[in-house]
Amino acid sequence: MQKTKSIVLHRYPYSDSSWIVKALTEECGIVSFIVKGGKRKESPFRGALDPLALAEVVFKHNPNAELQFVKEATLLRWHESMRGDLLHLAQAQVMAEMILRYAPQGVPLDEEFQHLEASLAELDSRDLADGAFARWLLATCEMWGYHLELGTCGRCEKLLTEPAADFSPESGTFLCKDCLGVASPRAKKETLDGFWALHRNLPIQDAQYTENALISYLRNHIGFLKEIHSLQWLQEIRKLCSTPKI
Numbered sequence: 606m607q608k609t610k611s612i613v614l615h616r617y618p619y620s621d622s623s624w625i626v627k628a629l630t631e632e633c634g635i636v637s638f639i640v641k642g643g644k645r646k647e648s649p650f651r652g653a654l655d656p657l658a659l660a661e662v663v664f665k666h667n668p669n670a671e672l673q674f675v676k677e678a679t680l681l682r683w684h685e686s687m688r689g690d691l692l693h694l695a696q697a698q699v700m701a702e703m704i705l706r707y708a709p710q711g712v713p714l715d716e717e718f719q720h721l722e723a724s725l726a727e728l729d730s731r732d733l734a735d736g737a738f739a740r741w742l743l744a745t746c747e748m749w750g751y752h753l754e755l756g757t758c759g760r761c762e763k764l765l766t767e768p769a770a771d772f773s774p775e776s777g778t779f780l781c782k783d784c785l786g787v788a789s790p791r792a793k794k795e796t797l798d799g800f801w802a803l804h805r806n807l808p809i810q811d812a813q814y815t816e817n818a819l820i821s822y823l824r825n826h827i828g829f830l831k832e833i834h835s836l837q838w839l840q841e842i843r844k845l846c847s848t849p850k851i
Contacts, residue, residue: 607666609633610681612721613656614701618644625672626654629704629721630662634714638664639672653678657687657697659722687729695842696738697728698835703745707827720744736802736809742819743803751826753777755804760784768794768801774821792818813843 609632619625624643630636643650653660654675663677687693700721708717720741727737746753756765759778769779771790779800780790790797799815802808809815820836 606663606676607632608661608663610718610722611636611660611662612701612718612725613654613658613660614705616654616656624654626675627705628654628662629701629708629714629718631715631718632713633666634712635705635708635710636664637672638662638675640675640678650675650678652683653680655683657694657701657725658683659725682726682729684725684729686731687725687734690728690734691842692839692846693728693734693737695835695839697725699833699839700724700738700741702833702835706832707749716748717745720748736799736812739799739803739809739812739815739819742816742823746819746823749823749827751777751823753822754779755800758784765801765804768797770797772797772800772818774818775825777822 609630611628611630613626613628614635615627616624619639622642622644624640626638626640626643628636628638638654640650640654642648643654652658653662658680659682661679661681662675664673664675666673684697687697704714704717704721708714724737724741727733727740743753757763757779758765758769758781759776760780761784763781765779765781770782770785771780771788772778772792793814795811795814796818799809799812800818802810803815
């Protein structure tokens with residue numbers, strides 16, 4: 606028997622009464638569960654295996670089986686506040702889909718679990734939600750081997766004492782003002798200010814610009830953008846949230 610914390614990444618129907626659940630577990634990486642009777646109102650798993658829920662699960666691990674049978678599931682955190690905010694919910698869905706599609710399969714993913722658990726908790730908190738998605742994207746770059754030198758000019762290698770003058774998502778390098786010279790920067794000021802805030806552990810203003818830059822950087826290394834369906838939903842929610850209220 607295996608007992609571990611889990612975060613549900615995706616769930617889809619298996620029958621009229623059951624679910625197939627794909628979850629990121631603290632001990633075993635990504636695991637596919639079959640939850641028989643999970644749709645029923647009286648199901649003991651109700652709530653604990655909802656998408657993006659944090660739970661403690663007990664299951665008998667069979668390495669030769671594609672689907673594992675859940676014996677127990679105890680809800681630890683449902684992230685109610687996050688679910689009540691469309692933007693934060695959409696950001697969490699992108700996190701979950703990226704891990705499901707591109708994290709290594711069949712191996713422990715303790716770092717991925719720790720960062721996702723912490724980021725969902727931040728999105729569930731009003732005080733920490735702003736910039737949580739950008740911080741998670743930066744941590745994912747580090748975990749998957751795409752390190753960014755936020756505080757160093759990629760050309761002259763001098764330490765930056767202020768926000769960079771430009772950023773290249775293709776190479777992941779920052780340029781100082783001297784190295785940029787008279788050339789026009791490709792990156793927006795909001796993007797560069799956001800990276801500087803990440804480097805200094807400061808609150809991020811207009812975080813979506815930095816988020817988009819980090820997504821573009823990952824796209825250039827992994828090539829995933831068209832396959833992450835929840836990204837389109839996130840863009841729609843951003844437009845909705847930015848529409849002036851009458």
